[in-house]
Amino acid sequence: MTTIRTPTGDPSPVLGPNPQTVESLDGYLAAGGYRPCPDTGALLDRVAAADLRGRGGAGFPAATKLRSVRDRGGTPVVVANGEEGEPGSAKDRWLMRARPHLVLDGLALAAAITGADRGYVYLSDAVAAERIRQALAERDPGLPVSVLRTEHAYVAGEETAVVRRIDGGPALPTAKPPRPFERGVGGAPTLVANVETLARLALLSRYRDGAATTALVTLSGGPRHPLLTEVRYGTPLRTLAELHGVPQPRAVLMGGLFGGLLDPDRLELRLDQAELASAGSGLGCGAIRFLDADECPVAITADALELLAAESSRQCGVCVSGTRAMAETLSALATGVCGTEGTANLARWSRGLPGRGACGLLDAAARLAGSLLAHFPELVAAHLRRPCPTCAATPPDSGRRLHVPAPDIAPGAQRLTAIDRPHTTPGARGTARATLSPTSG
Ligand code: SF4
Structure with a gap:
């Protein structure tokens, strides 16, 4: 069993106020989610200014990665990488199980920035895969998104292994170069981004400050x-x-x-x-x-x-x-x-x-x-x-x-009934603090 605890005093833009429950579409929309992004260049500048780093392991600057895919030419592909290979980590499985719309919103924004015309959510966790599919059924993210399950393995989330698996091969790394931004899924420039990175991208699109100052x-x-x-x-x-x-x-x-x-x-x-x-x-x-x-x-x-x-x-x-x-x-x-x-x-x-x-x-x-x-x-x-x-x-x-297990998340959808903001650092616009109650029917 893994416990989830929101920090006292610190902001928790990703964990949110109710991490033990599944965030509903209504709740996500009420908190400002899925807003259209009229100026992707400005959003990219904001990502760079916030120094958002990849949260999968390497900590590479997210803005550089997005820009590399956008500027490569052709029609890119975007991938939400939720394959959590490190044995002591539970954050990515929690995120996809509890806040699937936040991940999909970030994936859609990454597609808007790079010009991608399709996306994938890549993962091994069966519960998370089901939550992502439910979220996709609730709301069209604006581009075709496939959920692709892989076998769990330490190397299965490595970015070249992700591309190889999506292209129908085994989830094993390949020699670099080429890197996925050069030649990825189907030969197209491909952004392989960790799901927490994408969640923070979605939050950055709504809140100028605070979304990149914390880590799960x-x-x-x-x-x-x-x-x-x-x-x-x-x-x-x-x-x-x-x-x-x-x-x-x-x-x-x-x-x-x-x-x-x-x-x-x-x-x-x-x-x-x-x-x-x-x-x-x-x-x-x-x-x-x-x-x-x-x-x-x-x-x-x-x-x-x-x-x-x-x-x-x-x-x-x-x-x-x-x-x-x-x-x-x-x-x-x-x-x-x-x-x-x-x-x-x-x-x-x-x-x-x-x-x-x-x-x-x-x-x-x-x-x-x-x-x-x-x-x-x-x-x-x-x-x-x-x-x-x-x-x-x-x-x-x-x-x-x-190894640590993923934390349990209440499977029943929750409905947002009130919003109380802001929630983050002084001076930051912060995330919505939502009061949730069980859906009545
Ligand atoms: S790709 Fe090479 S370095 Fe990586 S796990 Fe396989 S054998 Fe080891």
């Missing part, structure tokens, strides 16, 4: 259920650790598996792309796992590498051999049977393997191994002799403990 985050680890919430950029990791009830974590696993491990001395780092990058980490999709006192960073890293080795699409020889070798070495380290040659190999691989695979899986694996060595050298050295008491008691579990 999924917090896990410790004794509590995983928590989905929305926080401002700039929030220190320490604040999030306290919010999740692990005030003194032993380590922090960042971005799902994308951002590697941080040690507890880095808790003053803030949710800021540049700041996290300077520490060799990253926010990624916003999944953050706080390791409690009874979890060993070595065992968690071994779990993560085992998961990545199992999820490798086995297309690049360097990934097949490199990720598996790192997983086996870390498993040996966790069980206390790894020598110094093994840790020397880990150090060498963590430096030499990034950038050599066709997708980011190999990079994530190398960053995890490297961050363990960099931030926990004494723990690693101790593990050369024997497993620590924690690892001896709880051996690696092949990554199963790293």
Whole structure:
């Protein structure tokens, strides 16, 4: 079970005031949704000024991506990417289950900006797919939109895998270039945008401020259920650790598996792309796992590498051999049977393997191994002799403990009965605060 909690004091433009319920079309329209966009150039300028970043993992500037597709020539295709591959993340499934119209509004606006004549919603979650289909049946978004379900896999949401799957192939990454904006679905310039990015695009079309100043985050680890919430950029990791009830974590696993491990001395780092990058980490999709006192960073890293080795699409020889070798070495380290040659190999691989695979899986694996060595050298050295008491008691579990479930959303449609705004930062126009009541019939 994953808990959803709206933040106290902070704006929550995406999570909204009633995240446990499905937002109805009436509610979405009453809050200002699906407004026509008479000036797509001005909206693009607003996206750039707000510095909206992609929320799928890489954090690429959304305006640059939209502009690249628009200016490529031909008739583009737009894709709402809801395939949530990182094992610690639940935000995208929640968003599509609870606020399908917000996602579709963002997709329609992306089509208007780029000149696309068709769109896709790409995902694996069956509940979310049904909600999106219901929303499409309730209201025509103004362009043909297909819902395409794929098999869930770590690499299935990688943008070239998305294009390949939509074109009828397997959901596996391809070599770049070409990138989808150059040659995507059916050869057309294609925007593959994360669903949270599109939701924020829709909010930016209505509210000049606030829509890009927060991020959905999924917090896990410790004794509590995983928590989905929305926080401002700039929030220190320490604040999030306290919010999740692990005030003194032993380590922090960042971005799902994308951002590697941080040690507890880095808790003053803030949710800021540049700041996290300077520490060799990253926010990624916003999944953050706080390791409690009874979890060993070595065992968690071994779990993560085992998961990545199992999820490798086995297309690049360097990934097949490199990720598996790192997983086996870390498993040996966790069980206390790894020598110094093994840790020397880990150090060498963590430096030499990034950038050599066709997708980011190999990079994530190398960053995890490297961050363990960099931030926990004494723990690693101790593990050369024997497993620590924690690892001896709880051996690696092949990554199963790293997954979090999507939060439950009440399936019955809700009807908006009152609006009370504004809701966001001082000076911002904010999002509507809606009072919802169950539909009577
Ligand atoms: S890096 Fe690994 S997961 Fe990515 S495409 Fe190559 S083999 Fe597949």
